[in-house]
Amino acid sequence: MFKFIHAADVHLDSPLRGLSRYESAPAESIRNACRRAFENLVALAIEEKVSFVLLAGDLYDGDWKDYSTGIFLSRQMGRLGHHGISVFAVAGNHDAANRMTKALDNPANMTMLSSRKVETIRLAELGVAIHGRSFGTQHVNENLASGFAAAERGIFNIGLLHTSLDGREGHAVYAPCTADDLRAKGYQYWALGHIHKQEFVSEDPWIVFPGCIQGRHIREAGAKGCLLVTVEDGAVSAVEKCLLDVLRWVECRVDLTDTTEMQEVFELVRKSIENQSQSADGRPMAMRIRFEGTSSTADELSAFPERFEQQIKSIGAEIAGDDLWIERVENAAVGKLDLESAYSEDSAFAKLLKDILSTPHNPDEISGLRDVIADLRQKIPSEAFGAESVLNLDESQTIKRLVDEAKHMLVGRLLTGGGVK
Ligand SMILES: [Mn+2]
Numbered sequence: 459m460f461k462f463i464h465a466a467d468v469h470l471d472s473p474l475r476g477l478s479r480y481e482s483a484p485a486e487s488i489r490n491a492c493r494r495a496f497e498n499l500v501a502l503a504i505e506e507k508v509s510f511v512l513l514a515g516d517l518y519d520g521d522w523k524d525y526s527t528g529i530f531l532s533r534q535m536g537r538l539g540h541h542g543i544s545v546f547a548v549a550g551n552h553d554a555a556n557r558m559t560k561a562l563d564n565p566a567n568m569t570m571l572s573s574r575k576v577e578t579i580r581l582a583e584l585g586v587a588i589h590g591r592s593f594g595t596q597h598v599n600e601n602l603a604s605g606f607a608a609a610e611r612g613i614f615n616i617g618l619l620h621t622s623l624d625g626r627e628g629h630a631v632y633a634p635c636t637a638d639d640l641r642a643k644g645y646q647y648w649a650l651g652h653i654h655k656q657e658f659v660s661e662d663p664w665i666v667f668p669g670c671i672q673g674r675h676i677r678e679a680g681a682k683g684c685l686l687v688t689v690e691d692g693a694v695s696a697v698e699k700c701l702l703d704v705l706r707w708v709e710c711r712v713d714l715t716d717t718t719e720m721q722e723v724f725e726l727v728r729k730s731i732e733n734q735s736q737s738a739d740g741r742p743m744a745m746r747i748r749f750e751g752t753s754s755t756a757d758e759l760s761a762f763p764e765r766f767e768q769q770i771k772s773i774g775a776e777i778a779g780d781d782l783w784i785e786r787v788e789n790a791a792v793g794k795l796d797l798e799s800a801y802s803e804d805s806a807f808a809k810l811l812k813d814i815l816s817t818p819h820n821p822d823e824i825s826g827l828r829d830v831i832a833d834l835r836q837k838i839p840s841e842a843f844g845a846e847s848v849l850n851l852d853e854s855q856t857i858k859r860l861v862d863e864a865k866h867m868l869v870g871r872l873l874t875g876g877g878v879k
Contacts, residue, residue: 466651514651515550515620761870
């Protein structure tokens with residue numbers, strides 16, 4: 459019997475992607491989260507006395523800012539080395555984009571498999587063959603799986619590969635292949651990487667994405683970790699999901715349907731935050747609150763987003779203190795304003811409403827908007843517009859959403875009595 463750990467997508471020292479623009483962001487804990495999660499992985503490997511650790515790509519996030527990333531890794535590998543634990547890794551698309559790794563030697567107990575061809579490592583004492591191939595460049599469009607050898611008889615065969623398989627939402631297509639391509643090799647376990655959400659593609663044979671070990675933004679919400687695999691008599695006897703994350707990203711959905719007073723909304727928020735806190739496995743949370751449903755309170759929320767956001771943050775602070783950071787309050791709920799009667803008046807007010815509401819949905823049809831956006835880009839630090847940011851202006855959806863929010867805010871303020879409550 460022996461055990462091994464399968465992890466992927468560590469993304470050590472991933473940059474903050476615009477977090478510093480949030481005044482209250484626990485930037486330091488988020489910055490260090492990937493490192494601390496990796497330390498947890500090393501501790502787990504030692505505690506469970508695993509024979510080896512597999513890292514299925516994207517150990518790094520791209521170019522290092524300085525050498526401290528490499529030194530951190532050497533220290534962690536050293537801890538494993540002292541316990542006789544080897545690490546086998548393949549480079550993923552992010553590693554291939556990193557020029558500095560090529561200038562440092564890998565720690566003695568860590569083997570990075572070749573990018574030129576499929577490499578097979580045999581661990582005779584365990585009866586294991588690990589077949590794998592690294593990415594040599596960032597964009598690998600060929601089917602790397604096709605170059606893998608057939609299983610070696612009488613031993614436990616593992617495939618180690620960074621791939622998007624036949625495509626997964628939100629992930630770029632790299633080294634495309636199908637689960638059947640992998641099955642055809644006759645291996646017992648395929649240790650995959652690239653998809654940041656855990657997925658058991660197959661259990662016979664095992665074809666698995668462990669997901670990333672630490673979420674870095676709201677699109678990586680939920681529990682994160684690795685898999686602890688036990689092998690007995692040449693077959694997998696157990697696959698255990700192990701948590702490694704130190705900070706939990708949580709999307710908290712609050713349905714506003716049937717609410718008429720803001721006080722009810724705040725009560726719902728309180729209950730939802732309390733529920734989520736209980737399911738976060740004791741981790742500090744970075745939370746996005748998302749309002750849904752149809753209600754008149756949605757109009758008030760749209761009219762005074764900042765005021766209500768502060769109120770919601772203070773509820774959060776009361777419930778969870780420093781263990782909760784509310785990253786954003788998103789109002790996707792639909793309002794119930796009585797526009798018909800407001801329209802019917804023949805007044806300047808009705809005309810103003812009509813003008814606001816007739817603002818085109820397509821940003822290209824709003825004259826002068828492009829200039830305003832260009833001006834904003836000059837004034838606000840570029841990191842605020844990054845790919846992970848809610849202000850990613852390169853996505854047309856972002857501008858549509860901002861235009862919609864502005865409309866709702868203006869109309870809401872006109873029709874909810876100026877918010878005097
Ligand atoms: Mn990745």
